[in-house]
Amino acid sequence: MQKQSLLYEGKAKKIYQTDDKQVYWVEYLDQATALNGLKKDSITGKGTLNNQITSAIFQELRKNKIESHFVEMISKTEQLIEAVTMFPLEVVVRNITAGSFAKRFGKEEGALLAFPVIEFYYKNDVLDDPMMNEDHIKVLEIATERQILEIKQQALQVNTALLALFAKADIRLVDFKLEFGQRADGTILLADEISPDTCRLWDATTNEHLDKDIYRRDLGDLIPVYKEVLARLTK
Amino acid sequence: MQKQSLLYEGKAKKIYQTDDKQVYWVEYLDQATALNGLKKDSITGKGTLNNQITSAIFQELRKNKIESHFVEMISKTEQLIEAVTMFPLEVVVRNITAGSFAKRFGKEEGALLAFPVIEFYYKNDVLDDPMMNEDHIKVLEIATERQILEIKQQALQVNTALLALFAKADIRLVDFKLEFGQRADGTILLADEISPDTCRLWDATTNEHLDKDIYRRDLGDLIPVYKEVLARLTK
Numbered sequence: 001m002q003k004q005s006l007l008y009e010g011k012a013k014k015i016y017q018t019d020d021k022q023v024y025w026v027e028y029l030d031q032a033t034a035l036n037g038l039k040k041d042s043i044t045g046k047g048t049l050n051n052q053i054t055s056a057i058f059q060e061l062r063k064n065k066i067e068s069h070f071v072e073m074i075s076k077t078e079q080l081i082e083a084v085t086m087f088p089l090e091v092v093v094r095n096i097t098a099g100s101f102a103k104r105f106g107k108e109e110g111a112l113l114a115f116p117v118i119e120f121y122y123k124n125d126v127l128d129d130p131m132m133n134e135d136h137i138k139v140l141e142i143a144t145e146r147q148i149l150e151i152k153q154q155a156l157q158v159n160t161a162l163l164a165l166f167a168k169a170d171i172r173l174v175d176f177k178l179e180f181g182q183r184a185d186g187t188i189l190l191a192d193e194i195s196p197d198t199c200r201l202w203d204a205t206t207n208e209h210l211d212k213d214i215y216r217r218d219l220g221d222l223i224p225v226y227k228e229v230l231a232r233l234t235k
Numbered sequence: 236m237q238k239q240s241l242l243y244e245g246k247a248k249k250i251y252q253t254d255d256k257q258v259y260w261v262e263y264l265d266q267a268t269a270l271n272g273l274k275k276d277s278i279t280g281k282g283t284l285n286n287q288i289t290s291a292i293f294q295e296l297r298k299n300k301i302e303s304h305f306v307e308m309i310s311k312t313e314q315l316i317e318a319v320t321m322f323p324l325e326v327v328v329r330n331i332t333a334g335s336f337a338k339r340f341g342k343e344e345g346a347l348l349a350f351p352v353i354e355f356y357y358k359n360d361v362l363d364d365p366m367m368n369e370d371h372i373k374v375l376e377i378a379t380e381r382q383i384l385e386i387k388q389q390a391l392q393v394n395t396a397l398l399a400l401f402a403k404a405d406i407r408l409v410d411f412k413l414e415f416g417q418r419a420d421g422t423i424l425l426a427d428e429i430s431p432d433t434c435r436l437w438d439a440t441t442n443e444h445l446d447k448d449i450y451r452r453d454l455g456d457l458i459p460v461y462k463e464v465l466a467r468l469t470k
Binding site for chain 1: 339340341348349350352353354355357359361362365366367368369370371373374375
């Protein structure tokens with residue numbers, strides 16, 4: 001497998017084409033951003049940790065019959081993924097009130113929601129990733145009604161599997177963000193990453209943050225926390 | 236019918252109880268507000284016009300078998316309405332791109348949407364009326380899935396009737412906001428007002444604003460414009 005031209009540079013990873021059209025090469029970077037990129041820092045070791053955590057989680061999901069774009073980890077900071085066409089959507093699943101949900105609706109953080117709440121955001125830095133509803137997704141031709149339904153169903157299956165996985169690691173899965181892509185045949189596939197960058201994770205006993213809120217809210221050093229998450233997931 | 240204690244004071248109307256528990260007494264005020272109340276002015280004659288326009292529209296909807304809380308107009312600034320328990324929701328229906336939709340998704344104003352788009356906002360001044368999706372409405376126990384479906388169906392029926400009504404008046408119905416209430420028996424009923432304060436109306440030929448954007452965007456004197464809308468609707 002040969003790494004070829006850079007296809008996409010995100011806030012925390014780079015994606016390259018390879019000599020196999022079906023496969024992309026991902027490099028996890030030592031970068032942390034928050035506030036849609038307004039806050040930005042280089043944090044040595046973060047790329048390695050997120051690559052390992054994401055790989056471990058996608059492997060665990062596969063054991064639970066939840067497919068994803070993950071092919072294999074090829075170095076501490078790199079993995080191979082299936083080449084899919086991404087929906088420009090961030091799919092957020094919430095189990096417990098926190099973050100923008102708490103702020104938007106004037107709620108305290110930490111309350112268990114009666115059911116997992118799904119939100120969609122339009123992935124668009126210029127527009128600051130605005131929240132959107134299903135009519136918006138359809139009228140802007142981002143996804144069809146059937147695709148939205150499929151994405152929601154997959155997101156809820158991922159939630160069920162992740163809740164169990166994190167519970168075994170003594171971690172409460174508060175909320176998380178997923179992204180989905182499409183194979184050439186139209187199959188919808190879980191993609192992107194699942195890590196403390198994209199999940200809000202609280203220690204099951206102390207409710208301490210085990211996620212990027214450490215960085216967003218200036219609560220301390222991110223690396224030992226991400227190491228702790230990896231250690232608990234792979235213990 | 237006796238007017239009794241003040242029940243609610245909104246940005247542009249006051250609602251009183253009456254000696255009949257089933258009936259409220261509404262007084263339309265000469266007030267205009269925008270930017271969630273940050274911009275506020277007294278405009279002589281506005282209350283009279285909105286009371287007459289809303290009354291004319293609710294009467295026209297009734298002819299189209301669309302019920303509402305409207306009972307009767309009892310003076311130039313007052314009407315009687317059925318006492319219902321309001322859902323704290325603003326239900327926006329959009330036919331053409333404009334306003335916050337255009338801004339949120341980086342679109343030009345004036346493009347016809349492929350289908351009428353419905354949006355929900357949580358009616359809460361302190362929180363600045365945040366947009367919400369159907370999961371939010373359910374999890375915050377504002378309405379059930381069945382009630383949301385009923386509200387959406389009624390909103391689309393109102394849209395169909397209003398599109399025809401305004402077309403006859405040479406007006407394009409760009410978008411509008413509805414509110415709904417509930418009778419004691421659970422019936423969901425169209426409520427609040429339908430006026431140039433709550434609709435975005437463009438002249439069918441010139442696309443000139445015939446609505447509160449005149450005030451929001453400082454485009455001139457609001458009164459002759461609202462008079463024009465009333466004249467066209469009742470011609």
